[in-house]
Amino acid sequence: MMPSGMRKFLDSGTLFVWLCGSGLMVSILMIGGLLLLIMMNGLGYFWPKGLVEFTLNDGTMVLGQLTGREVIPESATPELPDGKFRIQVKVGNRDLYGLDFQWLDEDQIQTREQPGEVLSIERREWGKFFGRIQAVKKREVVLATGNMEGLKAVKPLVEQMNDIQDRIHHLQHDIIGAVNYEIEAIRLALRDLELKDEQETNEWVDLQKRLVGLQANYEEHTKMLRALYDQLNEYSVILIDANGREKDLPLGQIVRILQPNQLTVFGKVLIYFSNVWTVLSDEPREANTEGGIFPAIFGTVMMVLIMSVAVVPFGVLAAIYLKEYARQGLLVRLVRIAVNNLAGVPSIVFGVFGLGFFVYAVGGSIDTLFYSAALPTPTFGTGGILWASLTLALMTVPVVIVATEEGLSAVPMEYREGSLGLGATKVETLLRVVIPCAMPGILTGLILAISRATGEVAPLMLTGVVKLAPSLPLDSYFPFVHLDRKFMHLGFHIYDVGFQSPNVEAAKPMVYVTTLVLVFVVVMLNLMAIAIRNRMRKKYVGSAV
Amino acid sequence: MEIVKTSQSSKPLPSSVLKVNVSKDEPDPMKQTGESDAIQSPNSDRPKIEIRQMNFFYGSNQALFKVNLNIREHKVTAFIGPSGCGKSTLLRCLNRLNDLVIGSRVEGKILLEGQDIYAPDVDVTDLRTRVGMVFQKVNPFPKTIYQNVAYGPQLQKVRGRAILDEIVERGLKGAGLWEEVKDRLHSSALGLSGGQQQRLCIARALAVNPDVLLMDEPCSALDPISTSKIEELLHSLKQQLTVVIVTHNMQQAARVSDYTGFFLLGELIEYDDTRRIFTNPGDRRTEDYVTGRFG
Numbered sequence: 121m122m123p124s125g126m127r128k129f130l131d132s133g134t135l136f137v138w139l140c141g142s143g144l145m146v147s148i149l150m151i152g153g154l155l156l157l158i159m160m161n162g163l164g165y166f167w168p169k170g171l172v173e174f175t176l177n178d179g180t181m182v183l184g185q186l187t188g189r190e191v192i193p194e195s196a197t198p199e200l201p202d203g204k205f206r207i208q209v210k211v212g213n214r215d216l217y218g219l220d221f222q223w224l225d226e227d228q229i230q231t232r233e234q235p236g237e238v239l240s241i242e243r244r245e246w247g248k249f250f251g252r253i254q255a256v257k258k259r260e261v262v263l264a265t266g267n268m269e270g271l272k273a274v275k276p277l278v279e280q281m282n283d284i285q286d287r288i289h290h291l292q293h294d295i296i297g298a299v300n301y302e303i304e305a306i307r308l309a310l311r312d313l314e315l316k317d318e319q320e321t322n323e324w325v326d327l328q329k330r331l332v333g334l335q336a337n338y339e340e341h342t343k344m345l346r347a348l349y350d351q352l353n354e355y356s357v358i359l360i361d362a363n364g365r366e367k368d369l370p371l372g373q374i375v376r377i378l379q380p381n382q383l384t385v386f387g388k389v390l391i392y393f394s395n396v397w398t399v400l401s402d403e404p405r406e407a408n409t410e411g412g413i414f415p416a417i418f419g420t421v422m423m424v425l426i427m428s429v430a431v432v433p434f435g436v437l438a439a440i441y442l443k444e445y446a447r448q449g450l451l452v453r454l455v456r457i458a459v460n461n462l463a464g465v466p467s468i469v470f471g472v473f474g475l476g477f478f479v480y481a482v483g484g485s486i487d488t489l490f491y492s493a494a495l496p497t498p499t500f501g502t503g504g505i506l507w508a509s510l511t512l513a514l515m516t517v518p519v520v521i522v523a524t525e526e527g528l529s530a531v532p533m534e535y536r537e538g539s540l541g542l543g544a545t546k547v548e549t550l551l552r553v554v555i556p557c558a559m560p561g562i563l564t565g566l567i568l569a570i571s572r573a574t575g576e577v578a579p580l581m582l583t584g585v586v587k588l589a590p591s592l593p594l595d596s597y598f599p600f601v602h603l604d605r606k607f608m609h610l611g612f613h614i615y616d617v618g619f620q621s622p623n624v625e626a627a628k629p630m631v632y633v634t635t636l637v638l639v640f641v642v643v644m645l646n647l648m649a650i651a652i653r654n655r656m657r658k659k660y661v662g663s664a665v
Numbered sequence: 666m667e668i669v670k671t672s673q674s675s676k677p678l679p680s681s682v683l684k685v686n687v688s689k690d691e692p693d694p695m696k697q698t699g700e701s702d703a704i705q706s707p708n709s710d711r712p713k714i715e716i717r718q719m720n721f722f723y724g725s726n727q728a729l730f731k732v733n734l735n736i737r738e739h740k741v742t743a744f745i746g747p748s749g750c751g752k753s754t755l756l757r758c759l760n761r762l763n764d765l766v767i768g769s770r771v772e773g774k775i776l777l778e779g780q781d782i783y784a785p786d787v788d789v790t791d792l793r794t795r796v797g798m799v800f801q802k803v804n805p806f807p808k809t810i811y812q813n814v815a816y817g818p819q820l821q822k823v824r825g826r827a828i829l830d831e832i833v834e835r836g837l838k839g840a841g842l843w844e845e846v847k848d849r850l851h852s853s854a855l856g857l858s859g860g861q862q863q864r865l866c867i868a869r870a871l872a873v874n875p876d877v878l879l880m881d882e883p884c885s886a887l888d889p890i891s892t893s894k895i896e897e898l899l900h901s902l903k904q905q906l907t908v909v910i911v912t913h914n915m916q917q918a919a920r921v922s923d924y925t926g927f928f929l930l931g932e933l934i935e936y937d938d939t940r941r942i943f944t945n946p947g948d949r950r951t952e953d954y955v956t957g958r959f960g
């Protein structure tokens with residue numbers, strides 16, 4: 121016999137309500153915790169940290185950023201039940217020490233200081249350098265000695281060097297890139313004529329002449345480039361680490377010099393935002409662990425847009441046929457079941473299909489038909505953004521079909537009859553009344569498709585994503601959109617930086633930052649689609665979806 | 666089953682009903698058709714629509730049995746009968762909207778101005794522009810008022826702002842809605858009241874210039890004031906076109922219609938002048954129904 125209070129409690133359904141409530145609670149906590157973790161780790165990355173200088177018992181000095189503290193494993197003794205602690209310091213200077221991080225036992229530390237004058241130097245290679253300036257030189261002539269003097273001398277020079285770097289970038293990417301592009305085009309045209317056995321024709325001679333001209337042009341520009349590179353090495357700075365080890369660094373290697381311990385809060389905030397901007401707008405450096413992730417953001421967004429353009433028409437047309445035209449029977453039921461199951465197929469399977477069908481079969485045929493001059497170098501016969509997008513479109517088409525079918529079912533019969541009763545044909549009814557009313561449903565499908573596609577990495581690895589793409593799939597050279605190019609993707613970037621880079625520990629913040637950006641991109645793309653859907657809904661009030 | 670013979674009436678109609686368009690020298694309808702089971706229309710100028718020996722099936726389920734009926738031009742014809750007796754089915758056959766129902770089948774003939782609308786060479790969309798329809802469930806499209814009325818004309822490739830404007834205005838005026846909506850033609854039709862929406866649907870149907878307007882319980886979801894507005898409308902509409910209306914409301918049928926057909930279980934029991942159906946019906950079942958004894 122249950123006590124009557126208990127029975128009453130069970131009967132009232134309160135228990136069930138609590139069960140449901142706690143289920144919801146757990147889900148919210150998990151999602152919230154996930155986002156919080158990513159945000160904390162990701163957003164912290166941009167904050168300029170102070171430098172601490174430790175003096176150890178044996179007299180050596182260690183300079184670096186404090187990154188963690190933990191109990192030394194199995195150090196707990198009866199006298200010290202909490203155990204001893206050690207701290208993790210990011211010491212930088214990878215070229216000198218080989219490692220970015222160092223563990224210090226706390227009982228070996230004699231003093232900790234935060235000297236104001238120490239420098240944090242961001243370099244183009246080997247990560248950051250923490251230390252001081254000993255001297256600044258122009259070739260062999262010493263311009264300044266000492267940290268303060270040296271810093272004063274270096275600051276304007278760094279700006280100058282960054283200017284030169286910009287010019288080098290411009291020269292390499294825009295000017296020489298364009299010349300190369302043209303040379304390649306002419307080379308292909310010549311090869312084409314050769315294949316057609318039309319050598320020594322006027323056209324051929326013309327092309328040869330232009331080729332010679334361009335090659336001269338190219339030589340000239342590379343000479344300029346070399347001169348600029350020389351300028352980068354004109355000045356150098358001799359740095360010393362905490363223990364006085366010297367490092368001769370050409371000034372052209374320096375991106376930025378900070379004195380993090382002297383920054384005001386306002387200064388730190390400024391640097392924070394400039395760091396954010398760098399990550400969002402720059403290209404990656406040093407095996408993706410430094411610099412920005414702009415190409416990956418761009419690749420992700422462009423891939424999703426191409427996928428949307430491909431998936432919506434296909435999905436909607438298929439759904440319309442299934443719902444409005446096909447005779448509802450066993451066959452249609454089977455097709456529908458098959459479509460639903462397609463949504464559950466692991467994405468890597470789609471990747472394999474994309475590789476076999478799109479890349480090798482379709483791409484290979486396109487190459488032999490239209491790009492034979494470039495062979496054996498494949499153009500479309502290798503992974504590229506188009507094939508990756510189409511593979512994802514294939515993967516997400518069931519979602520769009522299902523959502524569209526639901527949207528179509530939700531359009532009231534009265535609308536169709538009203539339209540037909542006014543002398544509209546079935547097609548007119550569909551185009552003018554039914555599809556507009558089903559538009560919110562279709563967009564719901566697109567939203568789901570985008571969510572699924574943006575996070576997908578596995579199929580991309582087979583169909584065109586790379587760790588470092590030399591150029592964006594969209595640029596200023598005709599035909600502007602290069603669907604055959606390989607591209608970078610945030611999801612793959614996370615995998616690459618986190619697990620494939622030579623220095624995993626140092627790359628960890630970048631993983632969180634990239635994750636944060638990926639989440640942000642997914643949310644933005646979804647919000648965009650939701651905004652469009654809401655506008656549609658307002659326009660077609662009364663449609664149910 | 667024997668087909669029920671209805672309407673034994675061959676008496677001349679009261680002149681009050683026949684004020685319009687009736688010439689005295691027309692032949693007796695009984696003699697005109699001659700068939701024993703043909704339902705005789707009390708009026709005898711040329712029928713707009715003639716329904717001949719019509720059977721209708723939803724799959725294997727027969728919904729209409731040998732219906733014979735003539736619908737007169739410029740008159741309002743009402744179909745009454747208990748729920749499920751086939752009134753809507755018959756109405757929807759008149760513009761072939763039942764074609765949409767999978768597995769449905771029609772036997773017999775429906776002639777619109779002498780032409781069989783179920784003949785294979787008939788253009789269904791063309792038929793539907795000639796025979797418009799207003800539905801029981803108010804169904805303006807989720808577009809603006811203007812776009813709703815312009816929908817039909819635009820399908821017929823009527824282009825040009827000025828022409829469309831004129832058609833829209835004419836349609837809305839014809840449905841008695843112009844004064845209420847002329848300042849908000851470009852706002853959503855779904856913002857109108859139920860009664861206004863139904864008149865918008867009428868305007869939408871009128872805009873394609875139909876010869877016949879079918880109305881399936883157009884007032885069943887409306888308040889008395891909206892209902893009376895639509896009833897008034899019917900009086901003016903029949904000057905220009907022929908109206909067929911299905912209603913459950915006896916008073917409404919008596920008020921607005923010139924002729925009334927009473928259906929029961931898929932059969933046309935009696936078809937006669939409205940006044941006669943309501944005052945002196947020829948069949949017991951009709952009498953029971955209109956006096957409210959069953960139904």
Ligand SMILES: Nc1ncnc2c1ncn2[C@@H]1O[C@H](COP(=O)(O)OP(=O)(O)OP(=O)(O)O)[C@@H](O)[C@H]1O
Nearest residue numbers: 723726728746747748749750751752753754755766
């Ligand atoms: N789409 C359909 N498929 C199968 N049977 C149908 C369909 N529509 C109607 N029926 C059947 O046909 C018969 C006549 O229906 P109908 O809608 O014509 O009746 P009604 O007289 O209009 O009734 P109400 O006054 O309730 O509107 C009913 O028995 C109904 O069940």
Ligand SMILES: [Mg+2]
Nearest residue numbers: 752753754881
């Ligand atoms: Mg009905």
